[in-house]
Amino acid sequence: MSVCRMDEAFFALHRDLPREGPGQAEDVDWALYTASLPEEVRIADLACGPGADTRTLAKARPQARIEALDRMPHFVEAARKRLAPYGARVSVEVGDMAEVSGPYDLIWCAGALYFLGVTEGLRLWRKALAPGGHVAFSEPCLPPDPSPEVRAFWEEYPAVSGIGGIRARVAAAGYRIIGERMVIGAAWRDYYEPMARRIALLRPGADAALSAVLDAGAAEIAHWRAAPNDIAYALLVVAPDEP
Ligand SMILES: C[S@@+](CC[C@H](N)C(=O)[O-])C[C@H]1O[C@@H](n2cnc3c(N)ncnc32)[C@H](O)[C@@H]1O
Structure with missing residues:
Protein backbone atom coordinates (compact mmCIF):
# COMPACT_ATOMS: atom_id res chain seq x y z
CA MET A 1 0.00 0.00 0.00
CA SER A 2 1.49 3.38 -0.93
CA VAL A 3 2.30 5.96 1.74
CA CYS A 4 0.24 8.44 -0.28
CA ARG A 5 -2.85 6.25 -0.14
CA MET A 6 -2.37 5.79 3.62
CA ASP A 7 -2.18 9.60 4.04
CA GLU A 8 -5.42 9.96 2.09
CA ALA A 9 -7.05 7.30 4.26
CA PHE A 10 -5.77 8.97 7.44
CA PHE A 11 -7.31 12.27 6.42
CA ALA A 12 -10.54 10.63 5.34
CA LEU A 13 -10.97 9.64 8.99
CA HIS A 14 -9.47 12.75 10.55
CA ARG A 15 -11.11 15.33 8.28
CA ASP A 16 -13.74 17.44 10.06
CA LEU A 17 -12.99 16.13 13.55
CA PRO A 18 -13.31 19.04 15.98
CA ARG A 19 -9.94 18.28 17.50
CA GLU A 20 -7.07 15.84 17.13
CA GLY A 21 -6.51 14.91 20.74
CA PRO A 22 -8.20 15.08 24.13
CA GLY A 23 -8.76 18.44 25.77
CA GLN A 24 -11.45 21.00 26.57
CA ALA A 25 -11.81 24.76 26.60
CA GLU A 26 -11.54 24.77 30.39
CA ASP A 27 -8.02 23.31 30.11
CA VAL A 28 -6.94 26.33 28.07
CA ASP A 29 -8.67 28.70 30.51
CA TRP A 30 -6.93 27.00 33.43
CA ALA A 31 -3.52 27.38 31.76
CA LEU A 32 -4.10 31.09 31.01
CA TYR A 33 -5.08 31.64 34.64
CA THR A 34 -2.18 29.57 36.00
CA ALA A 35 0.34 31.46 33.86
CA SER A 36 -1.23 34.78 35.08
CA LEU A 37 -1.26 35.91 31.48
CA PRO A 38 -2.23 39.54 30.93
CA GLU A 39 -4.42 40.68 28.03
CA GLU A 40 -1.97 42.04 25.44
CA VAL A 41 0.32 39.12 24.79
CA ARG A 42 1.80 37.03 22.02
CA ILE A 43 0.74 33.38 22.11
CA ALA A 44 1.81 30.40 19.98
CA ASP A 45 -0.37 27.31 19.50
CA LEU A 46 2.21 24.80 18.30
CA ALA A 47 0.93 21.68 16.49
CA CYS A 48 -2.51 23.27 16.49
CA GLY A 49 -4.27 20.54 14.48
CA PRO A 50 -7.68 21.83 13.32
CA GLY A 51 -7.45 24.78 15.71
CA ALA A 52 -9.89 23.99 18.54
CA ASP A 53 -7.56 25.37 21.22
CA THR A 54 -6.45 28.26 19.00
CA ARG A 55 -10.07 29.39 18.93
CA THR A 56 -10.38 29.09 22.72
CA LEU A 57 -7.20 31.15 23.11
CA ALA A 58 -8.52 33.77 20.69
CA LYS A 59 -11.84 34.01 22.55
CA ALA A 60 -10.21 34.13 25.99
CA ARG A 61 -7.65 36.82 25.09
CA PRO A 62 -9.33 39.21 22.63
CA GLN A 63 -6.29 41.51 22.57
CA ALA A 64 -3.67 38.82 22.09
CA ARG A 65 -1.69 38.17 18.92
CA ILE A 66 -1.91 34.42 18.27
CA GLU A 67 0.32 32.42 15.93
CA ALA A 68 -0.75 28.83 15.30
CA LEU A 69 1.15 26.29 13.25
CA ASP A 70 1.02 22.66 12.24
CA ARG A 71 3.10 20.62 9.84
CA MET A 72 0.02 19.15 8.12
CA PRO A 73 -1.50 21.43 5.43
CA HIS A 74 -4.95 19.75 5.82
CA PHE A 75 -5.11 20.78 9.47
CA VAL A 76 -3.83 24.28 8.71
CA GLU A 77 -6.57 24.72 6.13
CA ALA A 78 -9.24 23.56 8.61
CA ALA A 79 -7.87 25.81 11.36
CA ARG A 80 -7.74 28.84 9.04
CA LYS A 81 -11.44 28.43 8.20
CA ARG A 82 -12.31 28.14 11.85
CA LEU A 83 -10.25 31.17 12.85
CA ALA A 84 -11.19 33.48 9.98
CA PRO A 85 -13.67 35.42 12.18
CA TYR A 86 -10.80 36.56 14.42
CA GLY A 87 -9.06 38.50 11.63
CA ALA A 88 -5.39 39.34 11.27
CA ARG A 89 -4.49 39.01 14.95
CA VAL A 90 -4.73 35.20 14.56
CA SER A 91 -2.53 33.50 11.95
CA VAL A 92 -2.23 29.82 11.07
CA GLU A 93 0.75 28.57 9.06
CA VAL A 94 2.29 25.32 7.92
CA GLY A 95 5.49 24.94 9.91
CA ASP A 96 7.73 22.91 12.17
CA MET A 97 7.31 23.48 15.88
CA ALA A 98 11.01 22.74 16.35
CA GLU A 99 11.85 25.94 14.49
CA VAL A 100 9.87 28.70 16.15
CA SER A 101 11.58 31.94 17.08
CA GLY A 102 8.99 33.95 19.05
CA PRO A 103 9.21 35.79 21.34
CA TYR A 104 6.05 34.39 22.94
CA ASP A 105 4.55 35.07 26.34
CA LEU A 106 2.85 31.67 26.18
CA ILE A 107 3.58 28.60 24.09
CA TRP A 108 0.54 26.29 24.15
CA CYS A 109 1.08 22.75 22.86
CA ALA A 110 -1.69 20.17 23.34
CA GLY A 111 -0.85 16.53 22.81
CA ALA A 112 2.16 17.00 20.57
CA LEU A 113 5.32 17.82 22.56
CA TYR A 114 6.08 14.08 22.59
CA PHE A 115 7.00 14.36 18.90
CA LEU A 116 10.06 16.36 20.02
CA GLY A 117 10.42 14.86 23.50
CA VAL A 118 9.49 16.86 26.62
CA THR A 119 13.04 17.76 27.61
CA GLU A 120 14.26 18.34 24.07
CA GLY A 121 11.24 20.45 23.08
CA LEU A 122 11.32 22.61 26.21
CA ARG A 123 15.04 23.25 25.68
CA LEU A 124 14.40 24.25 22.07
CA TRP A 125 11.57 26.62 23.03
CA ARG A 126 13.58 28.41 25.73
CA LYS A 127 14.93 30.91 23.17
CA ALA A 128 11.40 31.52 21.80
CA LEU A 129 10.01 32.66 25.19
CA ALA A 130 9.72 36.32 26.11
CA PRO A 131 11.01 37.30 29.57
CA GLY A 132 8.52 35.87 32.10
CA GLY A 133 7.06 33.56 29.42
CA HIS A 134 5.49 30.15 30.04
CA VAL A 135 4.93 26.89 28.20
CA ALA A 136 1.70 24.90 28.68
CA PHE A 137 1.72 21.37 27.31
CA SER A 138 -0.13 18.09 27.70
CA GLU A 139 1.68 14.77 27.82
CA PRO A 140 0.61 11.11 28.15
CA CYS A 141 0.62 10.16 31.84
CA LEU A 142 0.40 6.71 33.44
CA PRO A 143 -1.48 6.16 36.70
CA PRO A 144 0.32 4.43 39.59
CA ASP A 145 0.33 0.64 38.94
CA PRO A 146 -1.03 0.81 35.37
CA SER A 147 -3.28 -2.09 34.35
CA PRO A 148 -2.60 -4.22 31.23
CA GLU A 149 -5.37 -2.24 29.46
CA VAL A 150 -3.59 1.04 30.15
CA ARG A 151 -0.25 -0.43 29.04
CA ALA A 152 -1.92 -1.65 25.84
CA PHE A 153 -3.32 1.81 25.15
CA TRP A 154 0.13 3.45 25.36
CA GLU A 155 1.97 0.61 23.62
CA GLU A 156 3.10 2.81 20.74
CA TYR A 157 4.59 5.45 23.04
CA PRO A 158 7.45 3.73 24.89
CA ALA A 159 8.56 6.98 26.61
CA VAL A 160 5.25 7.22 28.51
CA SER A 161 5.70 7.65 32.28
CA GLY A 162 3.84 8.59 35.44
CA ILE A 163 3.66 12.17 36.64
CA GLY A 164 7.02 11.76 38.44
CA GLY A 165 8.74 10.96 35.13
CA ILE A 166 7.16 13.99 33.45
CA ARG A 167 8.30 16.24 36.30
CA ALA A 168 11.82 14.86 35.96
CA ARG A 169 11.85 15.56 32.20
CA VAL A 170 10.70 19.14 32.85
CA ALA A 171 13.43 19.65 35.46
CA ALA A 172 16.05 18.18 33.09
CA ALA A 173 15.14 20.92 30.59
CA GLY A 174 15.83 23.63 33.20
CA TYR A 175 12.18 24.54 33.85
CA ARG A 176 10.06 24.67 36.99
CA ILE A 177 6.41 23.62 37.28
CA ILE A 178 3.90 26.40 37.95
CA GLY A 179 0.81 24.17 37.89
CA GLU A 180 -0.37 20.75 36.76
CA ARG A 181 -3.64 18.90 36.35
CA MET A 182 -4.99 15.79 34.67
CA VAL A 183 -6.87 15.68 31.37
CA ILE A 184 -9.09 12.64 31.80
CA GLY A 185 -12.63 11.38 31.19
CA ALA A 186 -14.86 13.90 29.37
CA ALA A 187 -11.95 15.43 27.45
CA TRP A 188 -11.22 12.03 25.89
CA ARG A 189 -14.88 11.28 25.27
CA ASP A 190 -15.16 14.59 23.35
CA PRO A 204 -19.48 0.88 4.26
CA GLY A 205 -17.49 0.57 1.04
CA ALA A 206 -14.09 1.35 2.64
CA ASP A 207 -11.14 0.07 0.57
CA ALA A 208 -8.14 -1.75 2.10
CA ALA A 209 -6.19 1.40 3.02
CA LEU A 210 -9.18 3.10 4.59
CA SER A 211 -10.24 -0.11 6.40
CA ALA A 212 -6.77 -0.37 7.96
CA VAL A 213 -7.02 3.22 9.25
CA LEU A 214 -10.58 2.68 10.53
CA ASP A 215 -9.54 -0.54 12.29
CA ALA A 216 -6.64 1.22 13.99
CA GLY A 217 -8.95 4.05 15.13
CA ALA A 218 -11.56 1.58 16.40
CA ALA A 219 -8.90 -0.39 18.30
CA GLU A 220 -7.63 2.79 19.97
CA ILE A 221 -11.16 3.73 21.03
CA ALA A 222 -11.76 0.18 22.36
CA HIS A 223 -8.57 0.39 24.44
CA TRP A 224 -9.71 3.72 25.87
CA ARG A 225 -13.19 2.36 26.66
CA ALA A 226 -11.55 -0.50 28.61
CA ALA A 227 -9.93 1.95 31.07
CA PRO A 228 -11.42 5.46 30.67
CA ASN A 229 -10.61 6.52 34.24
CA ASP A 230 -6.93 5.65 33.94
CA ILE A 231 -6.00 6.98 30.52
CA ALA A 232 -4.83 10.53 30.96
CA TYR A 233 -2.72 13.38 29.78
CA ALA A 234 -1.04 15.58 32.36
CA LEU A 235 -1.37 19.27 31.51
CA LEU A 236 1.49 21.34 32.89
CA VAL A 237 2.29 25.04 32.95
CA VAL A 238 6.05 25.49 33.24
CA ALA A 239 8.55 28.35 33.16
CA PRO A 240 12.34 28.44 32.71
CA ASP A 241 14.32 28.33 35.97
CA GLU A 242 16.17 31.46 34.92
CA PRO A 243 13.74 33.94 33.36
C1 LIG B 1 -2.43 14.65 18.46
S1 LIG B 1 -2.44 15.97 17.33
C2 LIG B 1 -2.91 17.34 18.38
C3 LIG B 1 -3.44 18.51 17.60
C4 LIG B 1 -4.02 19.67 18.41
N1 LIG B 1 -3.07 20.25 19.32
C5 LIG B 1 -5.27 19.24 19.13
O1 LIG B 1 -5.21 19.05 20.37
O2 LIG B 1 -6.29 19.08 18.46
C6 LIG B 1 -0.74 16.23 17.03
C7 LIG B 1 -0.43 17.28 16.00
O3 LIG B 1 0.96 17.52 15.95
C8 LIG B 1 1.30 17.90 14.64
N2 LIG B 1 2.77 17.84 14.54
C9 LIG B 1 3.57 16.78 14.79
N3 LIG B 1 4.87 17.11 14.68
C10 LIG B 1 4.90 18.43 14.35
C11 LIG B 1 5.95 19.38 14.10
N4 LIG B 1 7.25 19.02 14.17
N5 LIG B 1 5.61 20.65 13.82
C12 LIG B 1 4.32 21.02 13.73
N6 LIG B 1 3.27 20.18 13.95
C13 LIG B 1 3.56 18.91 14.26
C14 LIG B 1 0.50 16.94 13.80
O4 LIG B 1 0.37 17.34 12.47
C15 LIG B 1 -0.83 16.93 14.56
O5 LIG B 1 -1.70 17.92 14.09
Whole structure:
Protein backbone atom coordinates (compact mmCIF):
# COMPACT_ATOMS: atom_id res chain seq x y z
CA MET A 1 0.00 0.00 0.00
CA SER A 2 1.49 3.38 -0.93
CA VAL A 3 2.30 5.96 1.74
CA CYS A 4 0.24 8.44 -0.28
CA ARG A 5 -2.85 6.25 -0.14
CA MET A 6 -2.37 5.79 3.62
CA ASP A 7 -2.18 9.60 4.04
CA GLU A 8 -5.42 9.96 2.09
CA ALA A 9 -7.05 7.30 4.26
CA PHE A 10 -5.77 8.97 7.44
CA PHE A 11 -7.31 12.27 6.42
CA ALA A 12 -10.54 10.63 5.34
CA LEU A 13 -10.97 9.64 8.99
CA HIS A 14 -9.47 12.75 10.55
CA ARG A 15 -11.11 15.33 8.28
CA ASP A 16 -13.74 17.44 10.06
CA LEU A 17 -12.99 16.13 13.55
CA PRO A 18 -13.31 19.04 15.98
CA ARG A 19 -9.94 18.28 17.50
CA GLU A 20 -7.07 15.84 17.13
CA GLY A 21 -6.51 14.91 20.74
CA PRO A 22 -8.20 15.08 24.13
CA GLY A 23 -8.76 18.44 25.77
CA GLN A 24 -11.45 21.00 26.57
CA ALA A 25 -11.81 24.76 26.60
CA GLU A 26 -11.54 24.77 30.39
CA ASP A 27 -8.02 23.31 30.11
CA VAL A 28 -6.94 26.33 28.07
CA ASP A 29 -8.67 28.70 30.51
CA TRP A 30 -6.93 27.00 33.43
CA ALA A 31 -3.52 27.38 31.76
CA LEU A 32 -4.10 31.09 31.01
CA TYR A 33 -5.08 31.64 34.64
CA THR A 34 -2.18 29.57 36.00
CA ALA A 35 0.34 31.46 33.86
CA SER A 36 -1.23 34.78 35.08
CA LEU A 37 -1.26 35.91 31.48
CA PRO A 38 -2.23 39.54 30.93
CA GLU A 39 -4.42 40.68 28.03
CA GLU A 40 -1.97 42.04 25.44
CA VAL A 41 0.32 39.12 24.79
CA ARG A 42 1.80 37.03 22.02
CA ILE A 43 0.74 33.38 22.11
CA ALA A 44 1.81 30.40 19.98
CA ASP A 45 -0.37 27.31 19.50
CA LEU A 46 2.21 24.80 18.30
CA ALA A 47 0.93 21.68 16.49
CA CYS A 48 -2.51 23.27 16.49
CA GLY A 49 -4.27 20.54 14.48
CA PRO A 50 -7.68 21.83 13.32
CA GLY A 51 -7.45 24.78 15.71
CA ALA A 52 -9.89 23.99 18.54
CA ASP A 53 -7.56 25.37 21.22
CA THR A 54 -6.45 28.26 19.00
CA ARG A 55 -10.07 29.39 18.93
CA THR A 56 -10.38 29.09 22.72
CA LEU A 57 -7.20 31.15 23.11
CA ALA A 58 -8.52 33.77 20.69
CA LYS A 59 -11.84 34.01 22.55
CA ALA A 60 -10.21 34.13 25.99
CA ARG A 61 -7.65 36.82 25.09
CA PRO A 62 -9.33 39.21 22.63
CA GLN A 63 -6.29 41.51 22.57
CA ALA A 64 -3.67 38.82 22.09
CA ARG A 65 -1.69 38.17 18.92
CA ILE A 66 -1.91 34.42 18.27
CA GLU A 67 0.32 32.42 15.93
CA ALA A 68 -0.75 28.83 15.30
CA LEU A 69 1.15 26.29 13.25
CA ASP A 70 1.02 22.66 12.24
CA ARG A 71 3.10 20.62 9.84
CA MET A 72 0.02 19.15 8.12
CA PRO A 73 -1.50 21.43 5.43
CA HIS A 74 -4.95 19.75 5.82
CA PHE A 75 -5.11 20.78 9.47
CA VAL A 76 -3.83 24.28 8.71
CA GLU A 77 -6.57 24.72 6.13
CA ALA A 78 -9.24 23.56 8.61
CA ALA A 79 -7.87 25.81 11.36
CA ARG A 80 -7.74 28.84 9.04
CA LYS A 81 -11.44 28.43 8.20
CA ARG A 82 -12.31 28.14 11.85
CA LEU A 83 -10.25 31.17 12.85
CA ALA A 84 -11.19 33.48 9.98
CA PRO A 85 -13.67 35.42 12.18
CA TYR A 86 -10.80 36.56 14.42
CA GLY A 87 -9.06 38.50 11.63
CA ALA A 88 -5.39 39.34 11.27
CA ARG A 89 -4.49 39.01 14.95
CA VAL A 90 -4.73 35.20 14.56
CA SER A 91 -2.53 33.50 11.95
CA VAL A 92 -2.23 29.82 11.07
CA GLU A 93 0.75 28.57 9.06
CA VAL A 94 2.29 25.32 7.92
CA GLY A 95 5.49 24.94 9.91
CA ASP A 96 7.73 22.91 12.17
CA MET A 97 7.31 23.48 15.88
CA ALA A 98 11.01 22.74 16.35
CA GLU A 99 11.85 25.94 14.49
CA VAL A 100 9.87 28.70 16.15
CA SER A 101 11.58 31.94 17.08
CA GLY A 102 8.99 33.95 19.05
CA PRO A 103 9.21 35.79 21.34
CA TYR A 104 6.05 34.39 22.94
CA ASP A 105 4.55 35.07 26.34
CA LEU A 106 2.85 31.67 26.18
CA ILE A 107 3.58 28.60 24.09
CA TRP A 108 0.54 26.29 24.15
CA CYS A 109 1.08 22.75 22.86
CA ALA A 110 -1.69 20.17 23.34
CA GLY A 111 -0.85 16.53 22.81
CA ALA A 112 2.16 17.00 20.57
CA LEU A 113 5.32 17.82 22.56
CA TYR A 114 6.08 14.08 22.59
CA PHE A 115 7.00 14.36 18.90
CA LEU A 116 10.06 16.36 20.02
CA GLY A 117 10.42 14.86 23.50
CA VAL A 118 9.49 16.86 26.62
CA THR A 119 13.04 17.76 27.61
CA GLU A 120 14.26 18.34 24.07
CA GLY A 121 11.24 20.45 23.08
CA LEU A 122 11.32 22.61 26.21
CA ARG A 123 15.04 23.25 25.68
CA LEU A 124 14.40 24.25 22.07
CA TRP A 125 11.57 26.62 23.03
CA ARG A 126 13.58 28.41 25.73
CA LYS A 127 14.93 30.91 23.17
CA ALA A 128 11.40 31.52 21.80
CA LEU A 129 10.01 32.66 25.19
CA ALA A 130 9.72 36.32 26.11
CA PRO A 131 11.01 37.30 29.57
CA GLY A 132 8.52 35.87 32.10
CA GLY A 133 7.06 33.56 29.42
CA HIS A 134 5.49 30.15 30.04
CA VAL A 135 4.93 26.89 28.20
CA ALA A 136 1.70 24.90 28.68
CA PHE A 137 1.72 21.37 27.31
CA SER A 138 -0.13 18.09 27.70
CA GLU A 139 1.68 14.77 27.82
CA PRO A 140 0.61 11.11 28.15
CA CYS A 141 0.62 10.16 31.84
CA LEU A 142 0.40 6.71 33.44
CA PRO A 143 -1.48 6.16 36.70
CA PRO A 144 0.32 4.43 39.59
CA ASP A 145 0.33 0.64 38.94
CA PRO A 146 -1.03 0.81 35.37
CA SER A 147 -3.28 -2.09 34.35
CA PRO A 148 -2.60 -4.22 31.23
CA GLU A 149 -5.37 -2.24 29.46
CA VAL A 150 -3.59 1.04 30.15
CA ARG A 151 -0.25 -0.43 29.04
CA ALA A 152 -1.92 -1.65 25.84
CA PHE A 153 -3.32 1.81 25.15
CA TRP A 154 0.13 3.45 25.36
CA GLU A 155 1.97 0.61 23.62
CA GLU A 156 3.10 2.81 20.74
CA TYR A 157 4.59 5.45 23.04
CA PRO A 158 7.45 3.73 24.89
CA ALA A 159 8.56 6.98 26.61
CA VAL A 160 5.25 7.22 28.51
CA SER A 161 5.70 7.65 32.28
CA GLY A 162 3.84 8.59 35.44
CA ILE A 163 3.66 12.17 36.64
CA GLY A 164 7.02 11.76 38.44
CA GLY A 165 8.74 10.96 35.13
CA ILE A 166 7.16 13.99 33.45
CA ARG A 167 8.30 16.24 36.30
CA ALA A 168 11.82 14.86 35.96
CA ARG A 169 11.85 15.56 32.20
CA VAL A 170 10.70 19.14 32.85
CA ALA A 171 13.43 19.65 35.46
CA ALA A 172 16.05 18.18 33.09
CA ALA A 173 15.14 20.92 30.59
CA GLY A 174 15.83 23.63 33.20
CA TYR A 175 12.18 24.54 33.85
CA ARG A 176 10.06 24.67 36.99
CA ILE A 177 6.41 23.62 37.28
CA ILE A 178 3.90 26.40 37.95
CA GLY A 179 0.81 24.17 37.89
CA GLU A 180 -0.37 20.75 36.76
CA ARG A 181 -3.64 18.90 36.35
CA MET A 182 -4.99 15.79 34.67
CA VAL A 183 -6.87 15.68 31.37
CA ILE A 184 -9.09 12.64 31.80
CA GLY A 185 -12.63 11.38 31.19
CA ALA A 186 -14.86 13.90 29.37
CA ALA A 187 -11.95 15.43 27.45
CA TRP A 188 -11.22 12.03 25.89
CA ARG A 189 -14.88 11.28 25.27
CA ASP A 190 -15.16 14.59 23.35
CA TYR A 191 -12.29 13.42 21.15
CA TYR A 192 -13.36 9.80 20.62
CA GLU A 193 -17.13 10.16 20.17
CA PRO A 194 -16.86 12.20 16.94
CA MET A 195 -14.16 9.79 15.73
CA ALA A 196 -16.38 6.76 16.43
CA ARG A 197 -19.23 8.40 14.49
CA ARG A 198 -16.93 9.06 11.56
CA ILE A 199 -15.65 5.45 11.58
CA ALA A 200 -19.26 4.20 11.39
CA LEU A 201 -19.98 6.63 8.54
CA LEU A 202 -16.95 5.60 6.48
CA ARG A 203 -17.09 1.84 7.09
CA PRO A 204 -19.48 0.88 4.26
CA GLY A 205 -17.49 0.57 1.04
CA ALA A 206 -14.09 1.35 2.64
CA ASP A 207 -11.14 0.07 0.57
CA ALA A 208 -8.14 -1.75 2.10
CA ALA A 209 -6.19 1.40 3.02
CA LEU A 210 -9.18 3.10 4.59
CA SER A 211 -10.24 -0.11 6.40
CA ALA A 212 -6.77 -0.37 7.96
CA VAL A 213 -7.02 3.22 9.25
CA LEU A 214 -10.58 2.68 10.53
CA ASP A 215 -9.54 -0.54 12.29
CA ALA A 216 -6.64 1.22 13.99
CA GLY A 217 -8.95 4.05 15.13
CA ALA A 218 -11.56 1.58 16.40
CA ALA A 219 -8.90 -0.39 18.30
CA GLU A 220 -7.63 2.79 19.97
CA ILE A 221 -11.16 3.73 21.03
CA ALA A 222 -11.76 0.18 22.36
CA HIS A 223 -8.57 0.39 24.44
CA TRP A 224 -9.71 3.72 25.87
CA ARG A 225 -13.19 2.36 26.66
CA ALA A 226 -11.55 -0.50 28.61
CA ALA A 227 -9.93 1.95 31.07
CA PRO A 228 -11.42 5.46 30.67
CA ASN A 229 -10.61 6.52 34.24
CA ASP A 230 -6.93 5.65 33.94
CA ILE A 231 -6.00 6.98 30.52
CA ALA A 232 -4.83 10.53 30.96
CA TYR A 233 -2.72 13.38 29.78
CA ALA A 234 -1.04 15.58 32.36
CA LEU A 235 -1.37 19.27 31.51
CA LEU A 236 1.49 21.34 32.89
CA VAL A 237 2.29 25.04 32.95
CA VAL A 238 6.05 25.49 33.24
CA ALA A 239 8.55 28.35 33.16
CA PRO A 240 12.34 28.44 32.71
CA ASP A 241 14.32 28.33 35.97
CA GLU A 242 16.17 31.46 34.92
CA PRO A 243 13.74 33.94 33.36
C1 LIG B 1 -2.43 14.65 18.46
S1 LIG B 1 -2.44 15.97 17.33
C2 LIG B 1 -2.91 17.34 18.38
C3 LIG B 1 -3.44 18.51 17.60
C4 LIG B 1 -4.02 19.67 18.41
N1 LIG B 1 -3.07 20.25 19.32
C5 LIG B 1 -5.27 19.24 19.13
O1 LIG B 1 -5.21 19.05 20.37
O2 LIG B 1 -6.29 19.08 18.46
C6 LIG B 1 -0.74 16.23 17.03
C7 LIG B 1 -0.43 17.28 16.00
O3 LIG B 1 0.96 17.52 15.95
C8 LIG B 1 1.30 17.90 14.64
N2 LIG B 1 2.77 17.84 14.54
C9 LIG B 1 3.57 16.78 14.79
N3 LIG B 1 4.87 17.11 14.68
C10 LIG B 1 4.90 18.43 14.35
C11 LIG B 1 5.95 19.38 14.10
N4 LIG B 1 7.25 19.02 14.17
N5 LIG B 1 5.61 20.65 13.82
C12 LIG B 1 4.32 21.02 13.73
N6 LIG B 1 3.27 20.18 13.95
C13 LIG B 1 3.56 18.91 14.26
C14 LIG B 1 0.50 16.94 13.80
O4 LIG B 1 0.37 17.34 12.47
C15 LIG B 1 -0.83 16.93 14.56
O5 LIG B 1 -1.70 17.92 14.09
